[in-house]
Amino acid sequence: MSRQDTARGAAAAIGAALYGLATSAVRRLPRDMSLTSAATLATLDRTGPRRITDLAAIEGVTQPAMTALVRVMEEAGLVERRGDAADKRVTLVCLTEAGASYVRTRRQAGVNAFERLIGELTGEEVEALVAALPALKHLAELESQDREGSKK
Numbered sequence: 592m593s594r595q596d597t598a599r600g601a602a603a604a605i606g607a608a609l610y611g612l613a614t615s616a617v618r619r620l621p622r623d624m625s626l627t628s629a630a631t632l633a634t635l636d637r638t639g640p641r642r643i644t645d646l647a648a649i650e651g652v653t654q655p656a657m658t659a660l661v662r663v664m665e666e667a668g669l670v671e672r673r674g675d676a677a678d679k680r681v682t683l684v685c686l687t688e689a690g691a692s693y694v695r696t697r698r699q700a701g702v703n704a705f706e707r708l709i710g711e712l713t714g715e716e717v718e719a720l721v722a723a724l725p726a727l728k729h730l731a732e733l734e735s736q737d738r739e740g741s742k743k
Contacts, residue, residue: 603625609730618702620697627652627662629697632669632686636694640673642685 593622617626634649635641641649647657662686664670669690675681686694709717 616701616704625637625660631657631660632664632690632694633698635670635684635686636691640675640685642681643684646684664690667674 605655620629622708631646633652643657644654646661647654650657652660661670661672665672667689668687670684671687672682673685675683709720712720
């Protein structure tokens, strides 16, 4: 087996493990709102205020669907609409303090769930994860760049 074949096989095995872990993590999240709503809140937390059209494109839904979703989140006090100082014709969707708190709480719940699982690993397995941290962080950066690039 060539080095390239070995690398491809390793990439496939790592990809399958990460995908399985991510899928499992999503299933463990609270079901108090839709994944699209939670993802929209996380996007606003990460990127700041956005137009509804931008949010629809980022989250992969239609503009009418995003408008309805924003209306529901606005009624729940998680987001608010504000005018854009740079362009008075534009309305931006902004995260409220309640929305930001929700994102932080949800993120921390995910972190806590992984901490519990990691606590069940052997010392060697934890060391392997620590050694992999730089690569995992870089992978997350690449995914974020790819996601933002594909939305343009």
